[in-house]
Amino acid sequence: MVNPPLILASASPRRRELLGRIGIEPLAINAADIDETPLKGEVPRTYAVRMAREKAIAAASSGAFVLAGDTVVACGRRILPKAEDEATARECLKLISGRRHRVLSAVALRAPGGSLHERLSETIVRFKCLSPPEIDGYIAGGEWSGKAGGYAIQGSAEGLIAWISGSHSGVMGLPLYETRSLLAAAGFDLA
Numbered sequence: 524m525v526n527p528p529l530i531l532a533s534a535s536p537r538r539r540e541l542l543g544r545i546g547i548e549p550l551a552i553n554a555a556d557i558d559e560t561p562l563k564g565e566v567p568r569t570y571a572v573r574m575a576r577e578k579a580i581a582a583a584s585s586g587a588f589v590l591a592g593d594t595v596v597a598c599g600r601r602i603l604p605k606a607e608d609e610a611t612a613r614e615c616l617k618l619i620s621g622r623r624h625r626v627l628s629a630v631a632l633r634a635p636g637g638s639l640h641e642r643l644s645e646t647i648v649r650f651k652c653l654s655p656p657e658i659d660g661y662i663a664g665g666e667w668s669g670k671a672g673g674y675a676i677q678g679s680a681e682g683l684i685a686w687i688s689g690s691h692s693g694v695m696g697l698p699l700y701e702t703r704s705l706l707a708a709a710g711f712d713l714a
């Protein structure tokens with residue numbers, strides 16, 4: 524069976540790499556530029572799914588599958604920002620130090636006919652209690668840049684993570700189990 528083309532609606536090189544791990548090479552990358560402001564009172568899981576869905580809709584292309592993802596780090600009901608500067612990254616690390624937080628990673632698929640389907644992965648992560656020198660060292664390394672919650676599990680932060688329950692690929696940005704099952708349910712041939 525020949526699949527319709529698949530477009531990845533993401534500027535994230537990690538999402539492309541993760542997709543490659545399950546043998547899928549997108550025909551094109553069409554990063555969606557959407558308003559990522561959470562709605563008033565919006566809870567993290569609803570927000571993550573809505574963002575993934577809106578990215579898939581924004582990159583819609585007739586006759587193609589469009590895949591999008593969104594990864595949100597949450598402390599209780601609080602949605603942590605994507606760290607774009609050192610001060611934000613530092614604030615996030617102080618908040619998640621020594622306690623559990625959740626990583627909600629949503630994936631949305633727009634099928635060639637226009638129907639939309641989503642899946643959500645939820646992972647619980649616990650960092651060790653971070654000392655001030657550990658926080659300084661992590662900040663100096665710069666791996667936090669552009670990452671939700673101010674860290675990247677795929678880098679040196681893994682040495683600071685005491686425990687994780689859920690999906691490692693989900694924390695990185697694209698939950699592969701959910702992605703595969705979403706594609707299979709929509710009739711994409713993964714053979």
Ligand SMILES: Cc1cn([C@H]2C[C@H](O)[C@@H](COP(=O)(O)OP(=O)(O)OP(=O)(O)O)O2)c(=O)[nH]c1=O
Nearest residue numbers: 533534535593594670671674675676694695696
């Ligand atoms: C927590 C965590 C997040 N991240 C990344 C994944 C996402 O790229 C980013 C969260 O932002 P997203 O808005 O999910 O994605 P993005 O802006 O990078 O890309 P696009 O919207 O174009 O698809 O944080 C990691 O790479 N590792 C981690 O451990």
